[in-house]
Amino acid sequence: MSAPPIGIIGGGNFGWGLAHAVERAGREALLWSRRPQRAGTEHIELVSGPGALAAAELIFFAVPSPYVATIARELGVHLDGGHFLVHISRGVVGDDLLGLTQVLRSETPCRRVGALAGPLVADALITGAPSGGVVASRFPEVRAAVREALGGPALRLYSTDDVTGAEFASTAVGLFATAIGFAQGHGLGPAAQAMLATRAMAEAARIGVVLGGKHETFMGLAGFGDLLAAVAGDDRPELAIGRAIAENQPLEQIGSIGGTYFEGLESAGRIAAYTRRVKLHAPVITLCAAAFAREIPAEEAVAALMSREVGEE
Amino acid sequence: MLPPPMRSIVHRLLSRPLRLPAILGPRPRPGDPQIFRFNSEREQIIAEVVRRTEEYFAADPKRLMYALNEAGHAEIRRLSAQGDAEADQALGSWRRLVKRLGKMSHEERTESLRAISRGMAEDIAGNFDARVYKLATRLIPGVLTAVMNPMGLPNQLLAGGFSQLDALISAEGPLDKLRRLAQIGTLVLVPTHSSNLDSVALGYVLMRENLPPVVYGAGKNLFSNPLISFFMHNLGAYRVDRRVSAVLYKEALKTYSCLMIERGYHSLFFPGGTRSRSNMIERKLKLGLAGTAVEAFSRNQARGLHRPVFFVPATLNYALVLEAETLIEDHLKGAGQARYIIDDDEFSRVDRVYAFMTKLVTLRSALVVRFGDAMDPFCNPVDDEGRSIAPSGQPVDPGSYVSRRGVATVDPARDAGYTRELGDAIARVYQRETVIIWTQLVAHVLYRHLVFATPELDLFSRQRRRGEVAMPRDQLVREVAEARDRLLFAEAEGRVRVGPVLRSQSPERIVSEALSAWRDYHTKIVAREVGDDVLIEDPNLLLFYQNRLLPWAEELATEETLAAARSIVNQGGKA
Structure with missing residues (x-):
């Protein structure tokens, strides 16, 4: 029996990047988007509705997190327990910081779900430049299916069963990349940026463990690996957004930079509220949330970060 | 060879499950639950446990060798520590196995595996006797009622229920x-x-x-009482010996449990x-x-x-x-x-x-x-x-x-x-289907007061405060009433259930009955009335009963008691 096609939801850069990676891996892709923006290829078929994706076994969600629930509900009526769903979103939902795999589970009949995290960027997926990431799922079949669908000589995909850790690390990296952009906008040098990144990741790991994730996930590709790529300048929008916040640009203007800003802002506020509720020490995230929401002036946030008491590492 | 000591014979008689003769037993009727057919399937189930265990371990010589070695050493360790007559008997065969294992052929090892897993499956497998089941259905309510309240038994019988x-x-x-x-x-x-x-x-x-x-996998310790063992064994319960850590045993147990469900039990x-x-x-x-x-x-x-x-x-x-x-x-x-x-x-x-x-x-x-x-x-x-x-x-x-x-x-x-x-x-x-019981709510309000009165203490220091903190009874009744209202609100939102007594009785009565229930059963005084106050005597038991309410502690609190409720939530711990 020939391998079934791979479904992709989302016609943004990432959706197309995944479609090209699938094509390079020798598989057929079915791409569904309300605004596909580009024409299909020999191995990338544009489909007009979610029903057509039922022919796939593995379906990627490449849409921003606020849209995942609605689309999953629409798609869910066409699926059953035999489908695998994997998202690439950097976001958490609800007061308890649920990852989007939870949304996929509650809105569709699918249980074999997962998340793709790490330093994957759309451009590298499109061009086939060397890149890598981590696929997180409790189901080995899903991890293997993602590797088969995308992996190749230019794309190394590691795997983990720590879905909670990988999803939260991915969300936190989006937030920290914005914070580093913010620090760069204030002229802070590499040492200050490194301090910010390290302390912030330690905070994220603490929260992740409370959520049920593993500490080591934050030290791996989904955490530090991803953040290193952002700092090294892989042209993801969060850095530019951070710099724009530092320059006090209007929120509306910042929103048009990459479409990820509002997700980051919401996540920051949600994570900060969660840490207050469960009494977790998270000064960096709390300050980020306040600065991004313009509740405190940017200069004050930087000063507050630098004047924090120094403790044991 | 010396005859086994008397203690060992008694132990064997008491711990070996007693069965009624198979003849004259009723035949299952169509529509009866699957368990009524268990005895006719018992041997097949045991044979299938042995077959699957063999299939899993013997397919790979290394895995087989490891499993036998691991089982041997684990059992020798356990039985040596156990040190009774039953242990002595089994110890010899495990020692012989471990000693010979290296020289055995694959077929001999497979044969040993088969014998061991059969022994394990026999030990695990239960029995079901419809006669015992019918006896139990008639006997248990009467026995329980008689034990609980002997005076009430004749009335119950006269009333036919x-x-x-x-x-x-x-x-x-x-x-x-x-x-x-x-x-x-x-x-x-x-x-x-x-x-x-x-x-x-x-x-x-x-x-x-x-x-x-x-069917239920009961801990082997529950079988140590001959009467309970008789009923447990003949009502389909299978035996789980938590002392046995061998991978082989766990595999046999899992296979048995899986087979029972596969067959519709x-x-x-x-x-x-x-x-x-x-x-x-x-x-x-x-x-x-x-x-x-x-x-x-x-x-x-x-x-x-x-x-x-x-x-x-x-x-x-x-x-x-x-x-x-x-x-x-x-x-x-x-x-x-x-x-x-x-x-x-x-x-x-x-x-x-x-x-x-x-x-x-x-x-x-x-x-x-x-x-x-x-x-x-x-x-x-x-x-x-x-x-x-x-x-x-x-x-x-x-x-x-x-x-x-x-x-x-x-x-x-x-x-x-x-x-x-x-x-x-x-x-x-x-969490959603937990039913909050009146003793738990009274315990929570009392314990929250203890925390409120001792904000500076850690969990262990607080648990030692016996007979030191009192709560005015009026206040206890008032806070129980308030907390119940909040619980009913949470229930209306489908987040918890409220028990029938807690729902219907007056807060005054709930407090009195909780104090009386603890007093009459527990050997330690949990809390007692002293004048117009209720004095907290045993913070440990209060903690135990109130722990059921932990997920709702914050929403049950008033502005004044919120800090204490949060402190209770944060001291948390493992279930």
Whole structure:
């Protein structure tokens, strides 16, 4: 029996990047988007509705997190327990910081779900430049299916069963990349940026463990690996957004930079509220949330970060 | 060879399950639950356990060698420590095996494996005697009532029923639907675990509510009493020896449990593993043997048998917990390293069981068994016809979850993923379906006051404050009333259940009855009235009873008591 096609939801850069990676891996892709923006290829078929994706076994969600629930509900009526769903979103939902795999589970009949995290960027997926990431799922079949669908000589995909850790690390990296952009906008040098990144990741790991994730996930590709790529300048929008916040640009203007800003802002506020509720020490995230929401002036946030008491590492 | 010592003979007689002669036993009728056919299938089941164990281990010579070695060394270690006559007998054969293992051929090792796994399967496998079941259905209510209240027995008999026991234990939830589902598929009952009485109480509730009997893996320590052993053994319970750590044994046990579900035997598992030491609602469930239900479903699907499996979470909510004193002590002492097997608790002491029963009988709804809605092994709700329902409201084929590209397969790694998801889903149902009992609420308000009065203390320092903190009785009644109103609000939102007594009685009465219930059963004074105050005497037992309310502690608090409630939540701990 020939391998079934791979479904992709989302016609943004990432959706197309995944479609090209699938094509390079020798598989057929079915791409569904309300605004596909580009024409299909020999191995990338544009489909007009979610029903057509039922022919796939593995379906990627490449849409921003606020849209995942609605689309999953629409798609869910066409699926059953035999489908695998994997998202690439950097976001958490609800007061308890649920990852989007939870949304996929509650809105569709699918249980074999997962998340793709790490330093994957759309451009590298499109061009086939060397890149890598981590696929997180409790189901080995899903991890293997993602590797088969995308992996190749230019794309190394590691795997983990720590879905909670990988999803939260991915969300936190989006937030920290914005914070580093913010620090760069204030002229802070590499040492200050490194301090910010390290302390912030330690905070994220603490929260992740409370959520049920593993500490080591934050030290791996989904955490530090991803953040290193952002700092090294892989042209993801969060850095530019951070710099724009530092320059006090209007929120509306910042929103048009990459479409990820509002997700980051919401996540920051949600994570900060969660840490207050469960009494977790998270000064960096709390300050980020306040600065991004313009509740405190940017200069004050930087000063507050630098004047924090120094403790044991 | 010397004859075995007298103690050993007595031990063997008492611990070897007694059976009635097979002849003259009634034949199962169509429509009887599968368990009525167990005896005719018993030998096949044991043979299949042996066959699958062999298939798994003997396929790989290294795995076989390791399994035998590991079992040998683990058993030698355990039996040497056990040091009784039974141990001495078994020790010799394990030592001989370990000594010869290196020189054995693969066939000889396979033969040893077969013999060992047969011995294990024989030890595990239960028995079902319809005569004992019928006897139990007639006897248990009478015995329980007689034990609880001997004076009431003649009246009960004259009245032709056991209304007292009915009032004592209430059952709630979708019982009609469960009866229907039991006809369609296999029920896997997964309740919370508070006491060694749980399995007995559940067995009684199933019988009373006309639900089918279930098979249950009972700890071997429950078989040490000959009378309990007789009933347990002949009512389908199988024996789980938690002292045996060998991988081979665990595999035999899992295979047995899986086979029972595959063959349609309704089953009972406590997914929390052991009794909740802290009395907190169990949150992290590993499922253990209950996970074999997923494999059983997959195996049936893979051979074209589409028999559904329904997981039924249930909560057992006691006004008084028989073993409360030992459990909370173990929880505080262990701080996460509690003893796995406790064999010297109140359950093993007849005087404590009697005191418990005699107190319990004076209470109404002393135990509320709340059944949650059934779900399939993939956490989907099921409708009245037993169909799995997707979030869209449409039926979904449960077979699709164990299939790849249309072909059903057996895949332990995949099923482990489903089992983890099930553990999370069952834990969520536990919280929603917990029934708050009046003793728990009074304990919570009193304990919150203790924390309020001692904000500077840590958990352990606070637990030592015996007879030092008093709460005005008026204030206690008022705060109980307020907290009950908030609980009823949470119940209206579907986040918890409120017990019948707590719902209907006046707060004044609730406080009086809680103080009286604790006073009459526990050996330690929990709290007592001194003038217009209630003096807190045993913070440990208060902590135990109030721990059930932990998830709602903050929302039950007023502005004044919120800090204390948060402090209780944060001191948390493992269930």
